[in-house]
Amino acid sequence: MQGLWFYFIIITLGIGVVYILRWIGKPSLNLKRVIIVNNLEDCRNVTRTLVRKCVAFPALGFDCEWVTLPSGRRPVALLQLASVDGVCALVRLNKLQGSDSLSIPSELKALLEDSSVLKVGVAPSDDANYLLNDYGIMVRGCLDLRHVMQRIGGMPHGGLSGLAESVLEAKMDKSWSIRCSNWEVDDLSERQISYAANDAWFAVKILQVFAFGRLKLSDCCILDWLKSYWNPFSGIPSFAWGYVDVKYKKKAMTLSEEVNEIQMESSMSTMAVVKQKPSKATKALPRAFCTRQTPLYHNCFMQAPDGAVLCTCDKKKAVWYVSKNLAELISENPLTVRLKFEPSGRAVGTVGQYYVQPKANCCVVCGKIDNCIRKNVVPHEYRKHFPKVMKDHVSHDVLLLCLPCHLRSNSFDLSLKRQLAELCSAPFCQGGNAKFTVNREKSAVKAAAKALLRSCDMIPEERQQMLRLVVKEYYGALELTDDVLEEAASMNAHTPNEDYDPHGMKIVQFFSIEDNGGLVKLEQMWREHFLSTMNPKYMPDLWSVTHTQDRLAIRASENRVLADELCVAGMKDCVSLLEIAQNERECKKHL
Known part of the structure; x- marks a missing residue:
């Protein structure tokens, strides 16, 4: 009997401790301080404050507000950032005037571009795109709360x-009149301040609740779980970092389905594309990418007629040579075939040995073997404009990355693309370099007509009247009929830009000029960038940032490259090797 009482007391105490820990960790929804920033100096000071706040809990609530006119969206006027301990900064970007023009302090820019500090919200990637287009800030570390909600078993809605109502049991002011108010006004109203601050504050508090109150052992490692109960200002679940800078899709999906649904957002976020058979799920997503279901490296061997190993290759290629009677089967394990003709070149030096050695099917950064994706170290948007001689043997720059490492690498790639865009005067998504020009007036009319046709019952009457007025003014109509609305909703607001030059083409043209270093310099920049930003620990042996230079030098000595190709590549000094090889060849002919 005494033993039963002992166990009863222990269980009761355990329940009590868990209850107290949960009570201590219950987040308070009272903001400690709201700072309205109207000048550069205040912006620098509040940014330093937020950076210090992120040491304990590396996340900030993140949101943006702007003014929308019938002619289109105005630049972002207000940036909201909130720390988990209750400090919220309302940065009025339209007020941050430098000596001559609108400017953003380097401290704020560095914080927004720091991927180690999460920018938390609902659809934060959309706000990040607006900041990029309006101010050239590449916000990194965006985490959509709906990903985390879905992962722990909830269904995001509204x-x-x-999320605030279901997680924090708090109601937010989402009135249309305040959401669409004038955010460029000289002095924000109390209601505007409250609305804007809560948007950022509630977002970071929801993440805290996810980390502290709703985290399950099945969703994280044991250390994260223990930390989340011991300290309410730590314990961001490790799985959340896998969703950083991943746009949320509204359709409920499993994790594997979600990976397949991720699409290339723009040329700024170039991702590896893996061809797959069309199906009902993928017909509408021709540009989607998915994790590999088969190994990238089959490590089959191809030999020259004398038995010298030329390279490793995949099984399909080896079988094709045998089926065409171009090679004979030597061994099945490992699969080895021997060519019946003399190849144009052989494996020479360390360059050739790179293609001969077997390679591991794992993430070159962290070593994971599951959910890996091909990563083009030199993005395809540049490589496709290279001369043919530099498109051969591109497998050197095709590596395997797991999904989190792949997304992180793409995020880092944006910084180098931005540097190249500035260096070569080749903007990649905005201004005069856009592939299509957008007629703002037509775009606003089209959006208004679509809203009236599809969601009229859900729109307040006051807003409906404004939308009708937009369409009426464009058509000069006294009365709006369904035919007019249908015509407006189907109009084309995009016009092809005749002066459009792709970003990738302009970069390649810039480096093709001899004085700018040649294309090998561009390749080397991307390879060094990958090594410095990702710090890979499982790279294939003999992988080199100067691989192309070494390969073209060998080709020049074998008279298998043109002088013009060497000059474009930036290897004019190897033309002499080519001339020597040509002279030797001529001498052999005469003999």
């Missing part, structure tokens, strides 16, 4: 207000 945006941030829905």
